[in-house]
Amino acid sequence: MDKKKVAVPLVCHGHSRPVVDLFYSPVTPDGFFLISASKDSSPMLRNGETGDWIGTFEGHKGAVWSCCLDTNALRAASGSADFSAKLWDALTGDELQSFEHKHIVRACAFSEDTHLLLTGGFEKILRIFDLNRPDAPPREVDNSPGSIRTVAWLHSDQTILSSCADIGGVRLWDIRSGKIVQTLETKSPVTSAEVSQDGRYITTADGSTVKFWDANHFGLVKSYDMPCNVESASLEPKFGNKFVAGGEDMWIHVFDFHTGEQIGLLPNGDFEYGPKPSEMKGTVVTAKNAIPNWEISGFIEYIKSGHKQEVYAGKDRTQVPYESKGKGGFKRAKFVFKAVSNHTRITFLSSFYTMKSDNSGSLCGPVLDDVKLVSVRNPRRHL
Secondary structure: OOOOOOOOEEOOOOOOOOEEEEEEOOOEOOEOEEEEEEOOOOOEEEEOOOOOEEEEOOOOOOOEEEEEEOOOOOEEEEEEOOOEEEEEEOOOOOEEEEEEOOOOEEEEEEOOOOOEEEEEEOOOOEEEEEOOOOOOOOEEEOOOOOOEEEEEEEOOOOEEEEEEOOOEEEEEEEOOOOEEEEEEEEEEEEEEEEEOOOOOEEEEEEOOEEEEEEOOOOOEEEEEEOOOOEEEEEEOOOOOOEEEEEEOOOOEEEEEOOOOOEEEEEOOOOOOOOOOHHHHOOOOEHHHOOOOOOOOOOOOOOOOOOEEEEEEEOOEEEEEEEOOOOOOOOOOOOOOOOOOOOOOOEEEEEEOEEOOOOOOOOOEOOOOOOOOOOOOOOHHHHO
């Protein structure tokens, strides 16, 4: 009897410890993006639509508790247990600035105009850094009732949202007076609070519940119980019809905004085994990715073996398949695209890496080499 052959694809390596913060960027000319923070100290940037990994920001020496992207998704920020908040170039991954604190930084947020960075943490102090003058002392608001867990901007940067690590509720601060003007009540401490990109909703996560509040009248709109305790939740910015939540199980779960039903998982984690079938409840893994050694028939969409190089730039994309025969080789390809702004992101993604089935080997796959970027007025002449 022939032994049944099973394709064993591998998703990009993800977080190895719990996900504690998720943030969707606004829709940009290059699409929209998702950044995630984890206790593994390495924030990760992903394609917001597919969940595909783009890059990892390396430089923190402690758990990263918070992360965010600016309006154009050109810069990222993160807050860490290493007593710092860092500013990153989201195109290259380079560290641009490090803002030192006296204790753990649990929250950070860009202002809508991208000129300010708001931080908070164990010191019970809200700090506002001027990114046009990064060496200048920050403005401080120091009357928080507890250590700060999350922060966000609201109403054209005139209001600040914050929550505390050991006290329930979300507090609304008037930026001019530096005083609390209203509180959204919750039973458990709020570990995540953000304003949707269209300004309609405030999304909060507390315990195993995700809530959506009216951002103007502050009434509770929706409340959903999650399958596990969640640390963070974020509403998808393009259509607003789904949201993601992540927490102690190290997965990024995808839910329907209107019903609260789980509709998928974003590939996230260096896992050898997946959850039990009873825990999946019909969920499928998005972006046609699967996890090694999963045997949940009907739930996982396996892919054929082989490799594929994908290139994204502006609104254009191309795919270059390559079948390895174990004897080396290469394949050339051309990709013509139109720049859509002064900053156009070009992303190269090697899909469908494989590894040994016992998880003991190293990743293997195509290596991208000899990339040339040429500006042309008439691309037809170069095809």
